Amino acid sequence: MPKIVDHDERRRELADVALALVAREGLAAVTTRAAAAESGWSTGVLNHYFASRGDLLLAALRRAGELQGRTYESILDGGADARARLTAVVESVLPLDDRRLAMTRVFLFFYAEGAAAEGARGEIEGFLARWRRVVRGVLEAGCREGTFPPDLDVDAATFALLSLSDGAAFEAVLDPVTMAVVRADGFAARCVAAALSAGATG
Amino acid sequence: MPKIVDHDERRRELADVALALVAREGLAAVTTRAAAAESGWSTGVLNHYFASRGDLLLAALRRAGELQGRTYESILDGGADARARLTAVVESVLPLDDRRLAMTRVFLFFYAEGAAAEGARGEIEGFLARWRRVVRGVLEAGCREGTFPPDLDVDAATFALLSLSDGAAFEAVLDPVTMAVVRADGFAARCVAAALSAGATG
Numbered sequence: 001m002p003k004i005v006d007h008d009e010r011r012r013e014l015a016d017v018a019l020a021l022v023a024r025e026g027l028a029a030v031t032t033r034a035a036a037a038e039s040g041w042s043t044g045v046l047n048h049y050f051a052s053r054g055d056l057l058l059a060a061l062r063r064a065g066e067l068q069g070r071t072y073e074s075i076l077d078g079g080a081d082a083r084a085r086l087t088a089v090v091e092s093v094l095p096l097d098d099r100r101l102a103m104t105r106v107f108l109f110f111y112a113e114g115a116a117a118e119g120a121r122g123e124i125e126g127f128l129a130r131w132r133r134v135v136r137g138v139l140e141a142g143c144r145e146g147t148f149p150p151d152l153d154v155d156a157a158t159f160a161l162l163s164l165s166d167g168a169a170f171e172a173v174l175d176p177v178t179m180a181v182v183r184a185d186g187f188a189a190r191c192v193a194a195a196l197s198a199g200a201t202g
Numbered sequence: 203m204p205k206i207v208d209h210d211e212r213r214r215e216l217a218d219v220a221l222a223l224v225a226r227e228g229l230a231a232v233t234t235r236a237a238a239a240e241s242g243w244s245t246g247v248l249n250h251y252f253a254s255r256g257d258l259l260l261a262a263l264r265r266a267g268e269l270q271g272r273t274y275e276s277i278l279d280g281g282a283d284a285r286a287r288l289t290a291v292v293e294s295v296l297p298l299d300d301r302r303l304a305m306t307r308v309f310l311f312f313y314a315e316g317a318a319a320e321g322a323r324g325e326i327e328g329f330l331a332r333w334r335r336v337v338r339g340v341l342e343a344g345c346r347e348g349t350f351p352p353d354l355d356v357d358a359a360t361f362a363l364l365s366l367s368d369g370a371a372f373e374a375v376l377d378p379v380t381m382a383v384v385r386a387d388g389f390a391a392r393c394v395a396a397a398l399s400a401g402a403t404g
Contacts (some may be wrong), residue, residue, distance in 0.1 A: 168369070
């Protein structure tokens, strides 16, 4: 009987290996050869699934996006109040542990790629649009529930929360001073408070 | 008599050419060949000054940093009140015209490089530290002058302003929705107001 290979499953496994490498050693460490060594598969198998290092990184980006989508779902389904949900959304995108540090590094790489070439831009625009939708949805729910002011400028608050989180995450990856601030207790809650101030009207 | 060549001057000229290419066509357009064509110098001359595309981009980063340093000086010496100076600092780092769009793209590229490899990290850390010093200095002056509340949490406000500006600038380069927000009237002033809220105490 021929061996049945679940190709999607194996691609996912290898993308996870790439993310683990990014977390542990940074983006420069990700090569198909290193991913082969880390996964126990041969370089030939790696090359079968990924034509290049760029392909492997793109798979890692998509895998990070898929995991992030699940995180959003579990936050939104969690039953906490809007402020706690929003704080959890901010925490989910900050480099607070190895998994999220890898995600930040991979997103930063593709932000820069997207700025340089059309190829990655569509992916990144899609992730930004989903993130904006999640934040906006929680803000609107909070206004309805009475957690946030009914006259909140949801556009302005959404925009501020995305910029603050992205800027803080990217600077933290490069700069130890910023990383210490981002990892201090209550940082995400302060981002939420600042975004609500940015959306305050009247 | 031998021709006297000012090598620093020529390197600067070629770095400006690279920045003009980034502004007009994006980072992917920057090659030593394209910079040669744009500048009127031969590829040989380009290769004499820059061993690789990476070298040319690094020169463009340093040139952008040098121009930005002059911009900070002229803002700080300008005699406007602290709020106006701070708003001008924010405007100077947002992609509001071609020059600043090129700067954002080049910085984003090196943020990602810095996240991937040690080489660029020192440069970027230096730029972040200078920017933080400028913002903090204007905030402290504003507290002394009475423009800002005397009990402002200057650390928190500085941090928020850097994150907001960087996040907005990087997202704008990738995302037309964000670019429209960033280029709308009064955006920098709203960033300043949000940062002051983030630093409000009591």
